[in-house]
Amino acid sequence: MRACMGVSLVAMTTSDTTHTTLYNHTNITSDNANKYKVDGVLSALLLSYPYPIFKWNKKTQDAILSSFFWGYVVLQVPAGQLAHRLGARRLLAGALFVNALVSFCLPWAAYYGGWAWVAVFRIKQGLSQACIMPGIHTLLGKWTPLRERSRLTAWVHGGHALGPVLGLPVTGFIASSPLGWPGVFRFYGVLAALVGALIWYLTADTPAKHPYITYGEKLYIENDIGDDSQKPKTVPWRKILSHRGMYAIIAAHIAQVWGQIILYGELPYFMDKVMEVNIKANGMLTALPFLVMWFTNFFFSWVADKLIVKKILSVTHTRKLATSVGSLSAAIGLIVLAFVPKKLVIVETVLVVLVGFKVTTHAGVYVNNIDISPNFSGAMMSISNFISNLCASLAPIVTAFILTDVTSEYLWRQVFFVAAGIYFVSNLVYLILGTAERAEWNDLPKKQITINVEECNPMLDTEGK
Structure with missing residues (x-):
């Protein structure tokens, strides 16, 4: 979802200076009418070809690309607190559902609101995606025993490498298909919603909360990491x-x-x-x-x-x-x-x-x-x-x-x-x-129990007095 914007901008924009700044419903002229013409409900919803093309210069495009990180950086530290209080399952699923909605609606934001609204939508995606890494590491902290920690964490982080491999060609293929550049954002919107649903229904914050985990597996993880009740x-x-x-x-x-x-x-x-x-x-x-x-x-x-x-x-x-x-x-x-x-x-x-x-x-x-x-x-x-x-x-x-x-x-x-x-x-x-x-501050300190010896003596009396 981060990589798709750069590729999509190639299909969304033009360097043709003979046309006006923005081809949208408020700026259709005889010069660009053949480029984009609203014809029915599907065309107004950007669900049918042809699709609008925008005259956004390099600075505007860079601002759109940068806007994601404005939101991403702002919510990083609060996201760590949210992951601890809400739980990683809710945070990750919620972040993906927000991304799904924003991505699916982004083509309408571009057409009806211009580049400024695209930047606003990308900021929203950055804010929600700021929760991903803290959420992932909170989840890994509850589920990865030491002897498997490197492999399990690397498996998750491997998505950083595999994402561009799959995302870049898929984005280009969709943008050049009849779905056009709006189809790119709708595809990733649907995909994010599906992944969010999988996380919501198949994961749990801790082994103790998972409905299908075996007792042996739960004991194996908790013996290594610790009981979550002491969190x-x-x-x-x-x-x-x-x-x-x-x-x-x-x-x-x-x-x-x-x-x-x-x-x-x-x-x-x-x-x-x-x-x-x-x-x-x-x-x-x-x-x-x-x-x-x-x-x-x-x-x-x-x-x-x-x-x-x-x-x-x-x-x-x-x-x-x-x-x-x-x-x-x-x-x-x-x-x-x-x-x-x-x-x-x-x-x-x-x-x-x-x-x-x-x-x-x-x-x-x-x-x-x-x-x-x-x-x-x-x-x-x-x-x-x-x-x-x-x-x-x-x-x-x-x-x-x-x-x-x-x-x-x-x-x-x-x-x-x-x-x-x-x-x-x-x-x-x-x-x-x-x-x-x-770290010693990872767990609550052990509770010190004070015993009143005189009070306990009658219960410890073995002579039956």
Whole structure:
């Protein structure tokens, strides 16, 4: 749903300057009447071809793309509290239902309200999707025993890699079909509603609340994680923010998000302007790194679990190793990209190797909050996700400041060096401060029971007096 907007804008907009700014029901002229003409109820509801085309300039389109993250960042920290109080099941299902409704209605917002209403709708999607990561980690905190934690968490985070692989070509296919660009948002609206329904009917906040779980499985999970009845009622924000592991996670998370923006947002421009290859126009070139990431994701998470189960490394050292492999491979890969010859095969190979190893962080920093506090892993994720996205939002600004000439290899090297430096520094902070030890504030303190010996003596009298 995040990736579809960029592709959809290609089908929604035109650079034809001979037409007016917006083709909608308030601005139909003889010049554009042949482009779009309201003809009946289906046409007014954008359910039949042809569909309106909008004259939105690059700044307007960038504002629409950015509007999602305005909402996404704002609700990150409150989402952690919501996940703790409402439960992950309600929060995730509710977020998906909101996304479904907003996505389904977005074509009408574009036609009847213009780009401003599209931005408002995308902000709403950002607000609701801010609940996804805290909700997911709250759920993982209740369901993932230590010996399976890396694999289960990586399986979930693997959706980040698989989503673009499936989403980008599906979006393009629907946009070029008779359903047109409105069909893209309706398709994802229906899909979000279906996934929300699955979460609502098939999941539970904890093993104890699941109606179909076996007693043996429930006991297996609770013996490892703890009984949910001892869950603290309020989030200890002060203790979380004073824990050194929280700052280690934040540092590593900032580098991961910054790197993602450079790799997935800026690298295509490097390929286009310097390599003279439009990577976005080649579906295979676009999908291959994500596919490799999806497969290596499971291998590295399996290795991480084995290192813990076989007691080859402690949990803390396993998380540090996984994070270091992902961060340092990404840093080295970016430096290599800055100096490789202008050959597509070489660049694509470096990119595939870089992304394939970078995914090891799914078994490192991304699961670390669950190790520290299963009860408050959602709150910890909301904090790190908020700060990392806020800091990484500077990546496009820094890149634009450096790239005074987008065709200059020298300037692109500086962009890659900055990203590599952030990876190195953040990983060093994580190695120094990182820990996977269970925090003492994760559970309620044990109740101290005071016994009145004189009162109990008559009950303990064995002589029958």
